[in-house]
Amino acid sequence: MSADKANTKGRAEENISATQPGWALPSEKPHCSGEACLGAARQEEFGKPAPCPPEVPPLKPSANHTVCVQVSAVGLGIVLPVQTPNAAEIWKSDYVKMPFANHCRQTRTVCFVRHVEVIRWLVIKAALNKDRFESSKHLENAIKEYNQKYAHLWRFSGLHQHFDQLPDSERQYLLGTLLPGMAKLALQLPEQCSKPIPLLKQRRAHAITMSQEQIACLLANAFFCTFPHRNSTQPNSEYHSFPDINFSRLFANFSQRMSEKLKTIFCYFSMVTENMPTGLVTFQRCCLNDSVDWRRSPCKLTQLRVSSEGRIEEEEQGELQVDFASPMVGGGVLGSGLVQEEIRFLINPELIVARLFTEKLADNECLVITGAQRYSEYGGYSDSYRWLRCHNDETPRDSWLRRCTEIVAIDALNFRNPMDQYKICYLERELNKAYCGFSTADRVILARHKPAVATGNWGCGAFKGDAKLKALIQIMAAAQAQRDVVYFTFGDTALMRSIKEMHQFLQGSNVTVGRLYDVLEKYSRKALGVSMGRDLYEFIRSNVACPKGRI
Ligand code: APR
Numbered sequence: 001m002s003a004d005k006a007n008t009k010g011r012a013e014e015n016i017s018a019t020q021p022g023w024a025l026p027s028e029k030p031h032c033s034g035e036a037c038l039g040a041a042r043q044e045e046f047g048k049p050a051p052c053p054p055e056v057p058p059l060k061p062s063a064n065h066t067v068c069v070q071v072s073a074v075g076l077g078i079v080l081p082v083q084t085p086n087a088a089e090i091w092k093s094d095y096v097k098m099p100f101a102n103h104c105r106q107t108r109t110v111c112f113v114r115h116v117e118v119i120r121w122l123v124i125k126a127a128l129n130k131d132r133f134e135s136s137k138h139l140e141n142a143i144k145e146y147n148q149k150y151a152h153l154w155r156f157s158g159l160h161q162h163f164d165q166l167p168d169s170e171r172q173y174l175l176g177t178l179l180p181g182m183a184k185l186a187l188q189l190p191e192q193c194s195k196p197i198p199l200l201k202q203r204r205a206h207a208i209t210m211s212q213e214q215i216a217c218l219l220a221n222a223f224f225c226t227f228p229h230r231n232s233t234q235p236n237s238e239y240h241s242f243p244d245i246n247f248s249r250l251f252a253n254f255s256q257r258m259s260e261k262l263k264t265i266f267c268y269f270s271m272v273t274e275n276m277p278t279g280l281v282t283f284q285r286c287c288l289n290d291s292v293d294w295r296r297s298p299c300k301l302t303q304l305r306v307s308s309e310g311r312i313e314e315e316e317q318g319e320l321q322v323d324f325a326s327p328m329v330g331g332g333v334l335g336s337g338l339v340q341e342e343i344r345f346l347i348n349p350e351l352i353v354a355r356l357f358t359e360k361l362a363d364n365e366c367l368v369i370t371g372a373q374r375y376s377e378y379g380g381y382s383d384s385y386r387w388l389r390c391h392n393d394e395t396p397r398d399s400w401l402r403r404c405t406e407i408v409a410i411d412a413l414n415f416r417n418p419m420d421q422y423k424i425c426y427l428e429r430e431l432n433k434a435y436c437g438f439s440t441a442d443r444v445i446l447a448r449h450k451p452a453v454a455t456g457n458w459g460c461g462a463f464k465g466d467a468k469l470k471a472l473i474q475i476m477a478a479a480q481a482q483r484d485v486v487y488f489t490f491g492d493t494a495l496m497r498s499i500k501e502m503h504q505f506l507q508g509s510n511v512t513v514g515r516l517y518d519v520l521e522k523y524s525r526k527a528l529g530v531s532m533g534r535d536l537y538e539f540i541r542s543n544v545a546c547p548k549g550r551i
Helices: 003-017 120-128 136-145 157-164 168-186 212-223 248-252 256-274 340-347 349-357 418-422 424-438 467-480 493-508 513-529 536-543
Strands: 037-039 065-067 105-110 114-119 206-211 280-287 304-307 320-325 365-370 376-379 386-390 406-411 453-456 485-488
Touching: 037 493, 105 120, 114 120, 120 136, 136 157, 136 168, 157 168, 157 248, 157 256, 168 212, 168 256, 206 212, 212 256, 212 280, 212 349, 248 256, 256 340, 256 349, 256 376, 256 386, 280 349, 280 424, 304 493, 320 340, 320 424, 340 349, 340 376, 349 365, 365 424, 406 424, 418 424, 424 467, 424 513, 453 467, 467 485, 467 493, 467 513, 467 536, 493 536, 513 536
Parallel strands: 065 206, 304 485, 320 406, 320 453, 453 485
Antiparallel strands: 037 304, 105 114, 206 280, 280 365, 365 406, 376 386
16 A cells, blocks of 8 residues: 555544544534544534625625615515516517517407407416316416417326326315416516516626515416417527426426426425515526636645535535536426436425526536525435425525525536546536636625535536546635535445545645646546546545656
8 A cells, every 4th residue: 555545544544533423513413423424524624604694795786786676675674576667568688578578469369260469468367367277288278378389389298197196185276276376476477577687698797686476476477388489499599598497398298207396396386375485586697707727726625524425405504505507507407307406496496487587507607596495305316306395494594585595506517428527628617617606706796705515426427427526626616716615425435435535635735726737637648548547536646746747
C-alpha cells in the first residue's frame, strides 16, 4: 500500500470514529448514524449555517425583478395581486401569452352553419364553469371545447383509466368537489394574474416573484390545458425552446407512473383549494457572466459531509438543494419521466410553473427557486414511485413570506458516450454549470448567506455520468463558491467511503482547486490516450503531490 494510501486510511479511520452514532446535535434529527455518514459531523464544523429564515433585502421590483404582488401589503403580511388595467389587451412575445387575452380567439359553429369568431376565454369559462363533472369523459370534452385544433390529436385514455380504477368515493370527490374547485381557481386568472409575466429567456438574468395563489391559479390553467400557443411540438414553433406546460401529455397513456403522478398533483390541488397558502415564491434565472480560470484557482476545498442514507429534499432547512435538471426545467414531469427532478417537481408542484416562462437553460445558466412548498410524501423511485400522503410543510418563511427552501436547477451533460465526460472541454462545462448554480455572484437577488449545497450523483443516472468524477466537480465548484457540501450517495456506501476518503486526502494535501484541475486535465489526456484502466481517484492520489507539469 502506498504511503499516501496508508496515511489516508489512517485519517479515514480517525474521521469515522468522529462520526459514531449520536454525533448529531440533540436538536438535529441524525440524517444517518455511524457508518452511513462520514465527514463534518456538526453544523459548526460546516461553518455557520444560514439562519432560517435568512435575512433578505427588502422586497421591491426592479428592472430585472418582476414582482406580481403588491409590495406594500407584503410588509403587512398580506398578499394581494398587482392589478394591471386592460391586461386582456396584452399580447407580447416577451411575456407569457395568457388564456384570457382578447387576442386569443376561436371559431364557433352556430346552428351548424354559421362560423362566428369568439374570444377563447369566454369558451373556456363556459366549458369549465361547472358545479360538477359527470365523468372524466366530461372533463375531456370540456378541455377539447377550447382546444379544437388538437381535439383529434389528444388522447385521454390514461386519465379515463385512472378514474376508472379509483374507489367510487375518491372518484366522486374528484368529479364533484376537486375538479370544480380547480376550475373555479383557474377562472380567477384575470383577477389573479393581470400583471404580465416576463419570459425568462436565455441570457436574460431576471427574477419573478409571485404568490402561491397566483401559482396555483396558473397551474390549474395548465391542468385544464388553457395556455395558448403551447401545444405545438414543431421544431420551429414559437415555444419550441420552452418546456411544455399544458397537462395534455400526462392524460394520454395510462401507467402506474402516470397514476401516481396524478395522485400527487391532485393532493396539491386538494390542499390549495381547501386552504390556500399565503406565501410567495421567487424564480430567478442566473447567467454566469465570467467563467472561472479553473487552472489558476487558489481556493481550498470546503467541508464535506457524505451520507449513503437520506435524500436531498429531506436535508436541513436552508441548504441549497440541487435539482438534477434537464435543460428544459422539469424534464419529463408532464410526460413519463420519474427520477430525481420529476419527483421534486411533483412533491413541490409550484416548481412546475417555471416551465411556463423558463426557456431552455444554456451551458452557463441555472434557475434558482426560493420558497417552493412541499405538499406530498412519497416512497420508491422511478417505476416504484408511489404517492403516500399529503405533507404539511412547516418550513419557516422569510420576510418575503417565502418558505426557506432554496432549490437550484442545474442540468448536467447527457453523455451518450461516457468516455466523453473526461474530455477537458466537458469537464470545464460541468464545472462552470455547477459553479453557476452554487455561486451567488451572478444572482439577480443578492444572497447574504451561503449555506451548504445539498447534492448527490448529479448527472450520474439518466445522464450516465461517473459519480466519482461528478462528486469532485461539485466539490471543486462549491469550493470556488465558498460553500460546504452535503453529498447523498443514495444508498451507495462504497461511493460514500471513496468520496470521503478522497476529500480527506485532498484536504490533507492542502490541494487547491487549481491543482486538482491540473491533475484532472492530465488525467483527461491519459484517459483519452489509453484505456480507462487507471481509476480516477488512484490517478489523483499518485499525481496530486507531483510538481506541476511533472505528470
Ligand atoms: N436525493 C439524493 N440523490 C438522489 C435523489 C434524491 N432525492 N434521487 C436520485 N438521486 C441520485 C440517484 O443515484 C440517481 O441515479 O441521483 C442520481 C441521478 O439522478 P437523475 O435524476 O438520473 O439525474 P441525471 O442523471 O442528472 O439525469 C437528469 O433526468 O430527471 C431527468 O429531467 C431530468 O432530464 C433530466 C435527467
